[in-house]
Amino acid sequence: MRARDPDLGQITLQDSGSAPRGEHRRSGRRFDALAALGFLLFAFVLVWPVLLGRVPVASDTLYLWAPWSQLPHEPVNTPVLADSSLLFLPWMVFGREAVQAGEWPLWDPHSFAGFPYAANSQNQLYYPLTWLLWLLPLSAHIQVLVVFNIWFAGFGAYLFTRRLAVGRCAAFIAGVAFAGSGIMQLVIELWGVSSVYAWLPWVMYFTDRALTERHSGWTAAAASAVALQLVAGHLQYAVYTLFLLGVWVLLRMATDGRAVGPARVAEYAVRSAGIAALGVGAALVHLAPLFELSGLSGRAGARVSSNSPPLSSMLRSLAPQFFGDGGTTGSPLVFNDLWYAGVPALILAVLALFARPRGVVWLWAGLGAVAVAVGYGIGPFLYARWLPGLSGMLPIRIGYLFVFAVAVLAALGVDAYMRLHAKRPRSAFLTLGLVLTLVTLALVGALGLRAETSDAALGALQDQQAARAASISAVTLIALAIVTGILRKSPWRRKAVFASIALLAALQMADLATAVPDYNSYVRPEAIMPASPAVEWLRARSAEGRVLGRGVGSEQPVLVPNVQLLYGLQSVAGYDSLHTRDYED
Numbered sequence: 001m002r003a004r005d006p007d008l009g010q011i012t013l014q015d016s017g018s019a020p021r022g023e024h025r026r027s028g029r030r031f032d033a034l035a036a037l038g039f040l041l042f043a044f045v046l047v048w049p050v051l052l053g054r055v056p057v058a059s060d061t062l063y064l065w066a067p068w069s070q071l072p073h074e075p076v077n078t079p080v081l082a083d084s085s086l087l088f089l090p091w092m093v094f095g096r097e098a099v100q101a102g103e104w105p106l107w108d109p110h111s112f113a114g115f116p117y118a119a120n121s122q123n124q125l126y127y128p129l130t131w132l133l134w135l136l137p138l139s140a141h142i143q144v145l146v147v148f149n150i151w152f153a154g155f156g157a158y159l160f161t162r163r164l165a166v167g168r169c170a171a172f173i174a175g176v177a178f179a180g181s182g183i184m185q186l187v188i189e190l191w192g193v194s195s196v197y198a199w200l201p202w203v204m205y206f207t208d209r210a211l212t213e214r215h216s217g218w219t220a221a222a223a224s225a226v227a228l229q230l231v232a233g234h235l236q237y238a239v240y241t242l243f244l245l246g247v248w249v250l251l252r253m254a255t256d257g258r259a260v261g262p263a264r265v266a267e268y269a270v271r272s273a274g275i276a277a278l279g280v281g282a283a284l285v286h287l288a289p290l291f292e293l294s295g296l297s298g299r300a301g302a303r304v305s306s307n308s309p310p311l312s313s314m315l316r317s318l319a320p321q322f323f324g325d326g327g328t329t330g331s332p333l334v335f336n337d338l339w340y341a342g343v344p345a346l347i348l349a350v351l352a353l354f355a356r357p358r359g360v361v362w363l364w365a366g367l368g369a370v371a372v373a374v375g376y377g378i379g380p381f382l383y384a385r386w387l388p389g390l391s392g393m394l395p396i397r398i399g400y401l402f403v404f405a406v407a408v409l410a411a412l413g414v415d416a417y418m419r420l421h422a423k424r425p426r427s428a429f430l431t432l433g434l435v436l437t438l439v440t441l442a443l444v445g446a447l448g449l450r451a452e453t454s455d456a457a458l459g460a461l462q463d464q465q466a467a468r469a470a471s472i473s474a475v476t477l478i479a480l481a482i483v484t485g486i487l488r489k490s491p492w493r494r495k496a497v498f499a500s501i502a503l504l505a506a507l508q509m510a511d512l513a514t515a516v517p518d519y520n521s522y523v524r525p526e527a528i529m530p531a532s533p534a535v536e537w538l539r540a541r542s543a544e545g546r547v548l549g550r551g552v553g554s555e556q557p558v559l560v561p562n563v564q565l566l567y568g569l570q571s572v573a574g575y576d577s578l579h580t581r582d583y584e585d
Contacts (some may be wrong), residue, residue, distance in 0.1 A: 018114040028030035031168045039154035039175060043147045045513050046180055047188065049521070053249050055139045056146045058189050059530060061521070066535035066551075066558045077521045078326040080334055083516035084189035084521070087530070087576065090565035091123040092191070093143070097568075110564050111574030119289035120576055122192030126231040126286040129195075137527035142191075149194040154179030156201030157404070162361060163208050169501040170414035173345065177407035180512035182320050182340030183399060184347055185487055186333060188520060192233030193335070199229035200404060207245060207275055211252055211268050219271060226279025231286045234548045236393045242276060244401060251363055261455065266487035309337060309396065315446050316340055317406075318439075319465035322446060323458075326519045330458040333519065339399040340515060343472040344508040345410035346433055351480075352413035354431050355420040361412050368405035371398045414501060417480065432477055439473045472511055479503055529566050535559075538569055546570040 047056055058081035063073040094117065098105035105125065108117035117123065124130045129148070133141040158175035162168065178184075178201065187193040206222035209215070226245075229238045249272040249338025253265045280287070315322050320340040341349075349368075352361045374382035375396045385395045421428035446466050453459045483500040538547060538559075547569055549559035564571040 005309050010205055025099055028168070035158055035168065035172050035175070036151075036155050038172065038195065039151045039158070039179060041151035042146075042154060042176060042180065042477045042509055042513075043507070044488070046150055046185060047146055047570060048260045049522040050143050050147065052480055053525065055142050055525055055528055056188055056207055056520055056522055057142055057528060058082065058521040059089065060530050062530050062563065065560045067446060068530050069239065071530075071532060078332075078519055080327055080332045081189055081521055088122070088189070088191050089118075090562045091120065093138065093529070094565040095123060095125055096141070097131070097139065099134055102150075108565070110568070110570055111562070114571060115574060116289060116293055118286075119293035121235050121286075121290050122233045124192060124195065124233055124578070126283075127195065127228070127233075136208070137525075142528075145191055146188045146194070149188070149191075150179050150184065153184060153198035153201070155204060156198065160190035160205040160208070161203040161408055162250060163205060164408070165413065166411045166415040167418075169498065170335075170411040173348065173414060173501070174407040174411035175379045176508050176512065177341040177345035177410055177504060178404055180342070180509070180515075181403045181407075182316070182333075182338030182515060183335050183403055185336035185512070185516055186338055186519065186556045190335070193237070195232040196229055196234050196237040197400065199225060199232060200237070200244070200400070203229060203241050203245060204248060206403050208248070208252070210275065211249070211271060214267070214271075219230050219275060220278075222275045223278035223282065227282035228284035231277065235290075236397055239393075240398060240401050242406075245272070247363075247367065251360075255359065276301055288538050289416070308382075310374075311372075311376050312445075312449060313337060313376075314339070314372065314376075315442070315449070317346060317402075318343065318442055319462075319469040320515045322449075322462055322465045323437060325461060326516070328457075329461050330455065332517065336394055336396045337399065338516075339402050341403050341406040341410070342508045342515070343469055343506055344476045344511060347439070347473060347476050348411075348413035348417070348504070349406045349409035350413070350435050350438060351431060352409045354434055355413065355428070357416060358412070361409065361416070364405045364408045364412070368402050368409070370372050371400075371402035371405065374398050375402070411462070414504070421483075429481065436477055439477075441469075443470055474509070476504065476507060479507070535567050535569075542569055546572045 005334040044051060050056060058078065060074070060076050061079060062068045062085050063071070063076055064079060064082065069523060094110070095105050095110060106116070106118045108115045118125055129145070133145060151356065154175035157178040158168075158171045158177075161171040161174040167400055168175075179198075184194060184197055190309075191269065203222065203225045206218055206225050210218035210222045224545050226242070228240075229241060256268070257265050274287065313323060316337065317339045320338060321333065324332055353365055357365075370381070374384045375398045377385070377395070384390065385393075417428060417431070420431065443466055446462070446469075450459060450462045450466065453462060480501065547559055547564060549557045549561070549571070551557045559569070559571065559573075560574040561575045562570070564574075
C-alpha cells in the first residue's frame with residue numbers, strides 16, 4: 001500500500017503490518033516534543049552569552065553620548081542598536097518601577113511636562129508575558145524574554161508548516177529559518193519588535209485549525225493570538241500578519257469550496273472575520289489611546305519616500321553582510337533590510353518552485369514576490385505604500401513576510417524534492433543542476449558589484465561573504481545529490497532520508513548561527529544602566545527642576561531623550577516611534 005510517511009514528508013512504501021495509528025500518534029507527539037526542545041537549544045546557541053550571565057541589551061550605546069562618553073569605556077559594539085538603550089530599555093525600566101511602586105503606569109511624568117505612557121505602541125504594558133516577567137529581576141526579565149521569543153517563533157513556524165502536510169523534519173527546517181532569520185537576530189534587543197515577530201505563525205496556526213476543525217476553542221485561541229500580537233509591540237508587523245491571514249483565508253475558501261460546499265465557505269468568512277474583530281476588540285485597551293496620540297504624530301498623514309534601495313541589495317538574502325557589517329565596514333546592518341533566512345532554506349525554497357510544485361507553493365512564492373515588489377517599489381506596487389494606515393510606515397519592513405514565505409517554501413521544498421526523486425531520480429538531479437545554475441548566476445552578479453567597490457575593507461568583506469555563500473550552497477546541493485543517489489537502491493531508505501534531512505537542518509542552524517557574528521550586544525547585569533558621576537549629581541537635585549539635554553557647539557547632546565527614565569530624572573525632552581513633533585512643540 002502506498003502511503004504518506006508523517007515523519008519524513010515523502011511517499012514511502014508501507015506493508016500491511018505497519019504500526020497502528022495510535023503508535024504513529026505517540027511517535028509524532030514525541031517528535032514534536034523533541035522539536036520544541038530543539039528550538040530551545042537553538043535559541044541558546046544564538047544568544048549563548050546568556051548562559052554566561054550576560055544580558056542581551058545594547059546599554060553600551062549610551063557611551064556614544066555625554067556624560068557617559070567622557071568616561072573610560074570599551075568601544076561600542078554596534079551603534080545602530082542604540083534604540084535598545086534609548087527606547088525599549090527606558091520604557092521597560094519605567095514600567096517595572098511604576099508597578100513596583102504600586103501604580104499602574106498610564107502616565108510618564110519624566111518626559112516633557114508629562115507624556116501618556118500607556119499610549120506608547122511598543123512598551124508592552126498590556127502584554128501578559130510582561131506581567132509574569134515583572135516578577136523577575138531586570139536582567140532575568142530581558143534574558144527570558146529574548147530566549148522565549150526565538151523559541152516561540154521557531155516552534156510556531158514548525159506547527160504551522162505541519163498544517164501544510166509536510167514532514168516533521170521539513171517543518172523543523174522552516175522553524176529554524178524563521179526563528180533565526182536576519183531580521184530576528186538583529187532585533188533580539190528590540191523587544192517591541194521581536195515579540196511581535198514571533199506571533200505571526202501562531203496567528204496562522206490557530207486560525208487554520210479554527211477554520212478546518214470548527215471548534216470554538218481554536219477560534220478563541222486564534223482571536224487571542226491576534227490580540228496578543230497587537231499588544232506585544234510594533235504594530236506594522238501586526239498589520240502584515242492580518243494581511244497574510246486574509247490571503248490565507250481566501251485561499252482556504254477557494255481550494256476547499258468544492259469539498260465543503262458554499263455553506264462552509266461562508267462559515268470560513270464569518271469565523272475569520274470574527275477572529276479578527278475579537279482580536280482587535282480585545283486589544284482596544286492598548287490601541288484606543290495609541291490612536292488618539294497618533295493624531296499628534298509628525299507622521300500622521302505623511303507619505304513615505306518614493307525612493308527605494310536598489311534591488312541588488314536583495315543579495316543580502318544570500319550573503320547577509322555583503323554590503324556591510326555591524327557598523328565598522330560599509331553600510332551598517334539594520335533589521336529592516338536583512339531578509340536572510342539561511343542559504344539552505346533559500347535553496348530549498350527554490351527547489352519547491354521546480355520540483356513538481358503544488359498550488360500552495362505558488363501562493364507562498366507569490367507572497368514573497370509581493371513583499372519584494374512592495375519593499376523595493378517595483379511598478380504599481382510602489383503605490384501600496386500610500387494606502388491608509390501604511391503611509392507613515394517603512395515599506396522595507398514587509399521583508400517580514402518574505403522571510404516567512406521562504407521558511408514555509410523551504411519545508412515545501414524538502415517535501416517536493418523527496419517526492420520527485422522517489423519517482424524520477426534523474427529529474428531530481430536535473431533540478432539540482434538548475435538551482436546550482438541560479439546560485440552561480442547570483443554569485444557572478446555579486447562579483448560584478450564587487451568590482452565597483454573602491455573601499456578595500458568592504459571589498460575584503462564582500463569576498464568573504466561571496467565565498468561563504470558559495471561554500472554553504474555547495475555543501476547543501478552536494479548533500480541533496482548524495483541523498484538522491486543513496487535513496488535509489490538503499491535498503492535503509494527511511495533512515496537515510498531521516499539522517500539526510502537532519503543534516504540539512506543542522507547545516508541550516510550552523511549557517512544562521514554564524515550569519516551575523518558579534519552583532520548583538522551583551523552586558524553584565526550591573527552594567528545595564530551605566531553609572532556616571534554627572535547623572536548621580538543630577539539625581540541628587542532632581543527636585544530643583546527639569547533637565548534639558550543640549551550639546552555645546554558641535555558636541556553630542558547631553559542626556560539624549562528617554563534615558564532620563566532609566567535614572568528617574570525629570571526632562572523636557574523625549575521621543576518615541578511616532579515622532580510626536582506636534583506634542584513636543
